[in-house]
Amino acid sequence: MARYYDEVGVRIIEFTEPDKRNPVGTNEFQVFEEALNTAVDNKEINAVLIRSEGPTFCAGNRKSEFVTDWPQAMHGHAFRFFKALHECELPIVAAVQGGAVGGGATMLLHCDMVIMSEKAYLQYPFIQLGVVPEGASTRLLLEKLGLQRAMDILLMGRRVGADEAVSLGLASQVVDQDELENAVKQRLDILTQNPREAMIQTKNLVKQSLNNGIAPLMEQEIQLIGHLIEKQQADDGSNAFETTFGNKS
Template sequence: MAPAEPTGRIDAETRDGVCRLVMNRPDKKNALTIAMYTALTEAVEQAEKDPAVRVILFSGAGGNFTSGNDLRDFLDHPPEHESSPVFRFMTAIARAEKPLLAAVSGLAVGIGTTMLLHCDLVYAGTNARFLLPFANLGLCPEAGSSLLLPLLAGHRRASEILLFGEPFSAVKAKEIGLINAILADSELEAYALDLARKLTAKPQASIRLTKAMLKKTNAGLI
């Protein structure tokens, strides 16, 4: 009997100008399949086009952000071209003009950490754990992380994180500037959602222009 296809979904809901994108595969700690990457990409692209959406907020279901890529699914469907859903998602968040926020609880492995480098505001629960395991897996860092992490944390701290590939806490993530604040796990999503709503009330032209100016340093590099 052939193994069952991996399941999982992206829950998308827009309310009060905030598009909430929830990675929902709690039985696998929200490990991302190719199908989930496709859904994420389409949701981000649609939110960028939708005038009702002013802010995009990422989170995960079941107490984790994401445990990274579903390795079995990736072995079956390796991302080899720019048209791959994986690369399309990375491009979508790197080029997003609307503010990207993230509420991180539990595990944030691989893409779960590298995607945060493309978010504008990131908040984490006290139980959040971050991991960039690429060197341990014989891989190069993904999603521009070898450029963006040193810009954020400095060369030596970025080297420590990327070369050793060891997990680190929310406290360290805040120290290196990866996240804005640490919240009690029970308060995390409500806090992030409240800040997202505050952004929706501001003049949108100035919000987008400010984001563009902040990112201009990295324009064309990622």
Template sequence: MTEHVKTEIAGGVLTVTMQRPEKKNALTGAMYNAMSDALSKAEADPSVRVILFQGDGDSFTAGNDLADFASQARGEGTVDSPAHRFIDTISKVGKPIVAAVQGNAVGVGTTMLLHCDLVYLADNARLITPFVNLALVPEAASSWLLPLRIGHARAYAMFALGEPMDAAGALASGLANAVVPQADLRKKAHDAAIALTKRPAGSLSLTKKLMREHQRIAAQIAEEGVLFKQRLTTPEAREAFAAFAERRQPDFSKL
């Protein structure tokens, strides 16, 4: 485990809390591994019937720590396998997953929600998928799942233009179950998780399995993963991350 991810089991609910608020819960490799471990243990533990994700501070998560991506773009490291492991793990979880999202949910902070079964948003939530802005491609099968959920036009705008979707828009688009004041968010999500613990676990697992095309999701994750790794080594990616570090607009016009 890492000090930036807290796990707690109570009443049949495993609560996984991202605790790096000073960095907007930006995800390090250690955090990804801790969350993957928690999911794997939850699947094997009969006392856990539901998994709940939440984040401390004013953001759900800023997504992948961009310092990791930047070092990879400079050729200083390998692709962040802990991130891929988390994506692969969450996509295969058979138990219900609930998410409580406040503030910004960036990158994987949004795409992981497509693998959750109930999503509750604070009224200040914003879903952001800035992959193209970083010269990358979508991940977590979101290039298929997001258009499937909200339509091509809105999904393309989120990906290609990096346009945020606010909480009201996410609710109207079918990405969330409810929008509540931030002060009520955790209770709303926890109450839903507790309600699920009272349903027959076998029926819940089979229902989730029937509602998800697991082979299609796995194939999309694999295809995205290959392209993602390739994109991290391109001059466009190096320019994107250099511009981010230098706090300027990237210039892709000559690349």
């Protein structure tokens, strides 16, 4: 489950299912979409914070929903979730205290600042699950890392530790676990004092070159994921999400 609420100058979106390692699925897609799409209309909000309860940031897509909710419509909940992340005009800060896997990792590619604890890691195990990456991550990782490093991460499905994530440009800062909250607060304190319109226009300028082609790529990913899941089910009556890398939900 997820929820959102506002504190002084900040819209906070939280994963609230730590016993299941904070999966992302239909509920979370809807909460994020609403929270992000309405934040910019609230003139009191200068920034968005994404965080989660418990030791895991987000273990990826809700396993049970790959059986019940896929394939999805091209412009279904998953697509609108990533589209809202990509198009949000306000600065997005993520506080990552633990594992960010699958969708938990791809969503971070759309954040403007990612602060990780030394215990956190990223992992993109899509190929091991028999599907393709989501959230335009193939393009975003290529642009950030270059071909060989992007393919190493995607083909191997390996964990990328916090220090490596910072060195690769996938995160902004790594801090001790007990310093994470303070490090995030320091950044939010500045963002809430910054002139709002200047931040919005700066983010729009910075992301201009990224905008072309992102939505069509996301649509293609959703179609391919649905096709590959259907193929797995047709081949053996199940799919890899039932046994591999899955969260507990």
